[in-house]
Amino acid sequence: MRYLVKSLQPDMSMVVSTIDAATGDDARRQVHALGHAVVSVSRERGLRTGGAGAVFPLLLFSQELLSLLSSGVSIVEAVETLAEKESRVPVRDVLQRVLLSLREGHTFSSALQAMPQTFPPLYVATVRASERTSNLGEALGRYIAYGTQLEALRGKLVSAAIYPAMLIGVSSLVILFLMGYVVPRFSHIYEDMGDELPFMSRLMLQWGQAVEQYWPVLLGAMVLLVVVLASGGGRWLARHLMGQLWRIPAVGERMRVFQLARLYRTLGMLLRGGIAIVPALDMVHGLLSPALQPRLREATHRIREGQPMSHAFEAQGLSTAVSLRMLRVGERTGNMGEMMDRAAAFHDEELARWAEWATRLLGPALMLIMGLVIGAIVVLMYLPIFQLAESVQ
Secondary structure, three states: EEEEEEEEEOOOOOEEEEEEOOHHHHHHHHHHHOOOEEEEEEEEOOOOOOOOOOOOOOOHHHHHHHHHHHHOOOOOHHHHHHHHHOHHHHHHHHHHHHHHHHOOOOOOHHHHOOOOOOOHHHHHHHHHHHHHHOOOOHHHHHHHHHHHHHHHHHHHHHHHHHHHHEEEHHHHHHHHHHHHHHHHHHHHHOOOOOHHHHHHHHHHHHHHHHHHHHHHHHHHHHHHHHHHHHHHHHHHHHHHHHHHHHHHHHHHHHHHHHHHHHHHHHHHHHHHHOOOOOHHHHHOOHHOOOOOOOHHHHHHHHHOOOOOOHHHHHHOOOOOOOHHHHHHHHHHHOHHHHHHHHHHHHHHHHHHHHHHHHHHHHHHHHHHHHHHHHHHHHHHHHHHHHHHHHHHH
């Protein structure tokens, strides 16, 4: 087990080192034996290639490594150069571990495979396939193109979701302000009118009185909700919402196409790198959503038994009308990798157009709904005043 140990050297400079030890106390003793004062000991989680926290910049690493290799620098010198220039301690530690493994005589793919939390199996397989043909630069170029295309599509989808999310957030804050501050103030004005108030206005004002009376409880409930969402409940909620979205025909179909496009692009990269179809399918199994993973598993089983890939994918619902034709062309020409890439590119463009169209439709619809909700609250607050004015006349 590996531990990250922060310690002070005799010259009072801070050092972060990685120690192999059975327990945290054992790692502490090893650092004490060097004459260092231990500040903290934590288990090494490994750098991730995505998500929150410390993230290893895999795409940037590949781009810089390709630039150095294209200049005639050896792989050992290239990794050493990247480690020397890196200022982030966790990232530099990963590069130094790769460098140490290379100097011990291991292949580059073996050095990467020793850190599965940092380097995903797809990346390791791409590098290992390139070692058979001694063309690491081409393999890195394929992975860079693959990563860039995925990031571009993800960026388009995120950009399309920003405006609706901001609109919902701002409208929710306005509604919260009205219901939590303005309505309680109005409840005092109307408290003597009793049953003369309209039914909906009376309900809303009762809510305002409850908020004013029990606001510490409501505030505590909101804080508790935020804590639960931040501590893992948010992921459960996201999975639940995604499961519900899959059931909506129009949205679920687009989500399926997005999953298939990523599947095709990844398979295309692996097949063009010289990896056989069955091992490639086993590697990409984790990329799909839980709803599609059993289908891919069954399709892989059929392909292993000798069934054509197009037939297996069609039977399991892992193809569209366009991708199915491209798969059949790839089987006839023996150029399946390129056909996979073309199918992915076609669906990526289709998804980008759909996201832009949905954003243009969703924005005005959300504005209309939120406007009606806020307007209804304001009207219900002032409705008793209007009725009182009519009775005076």
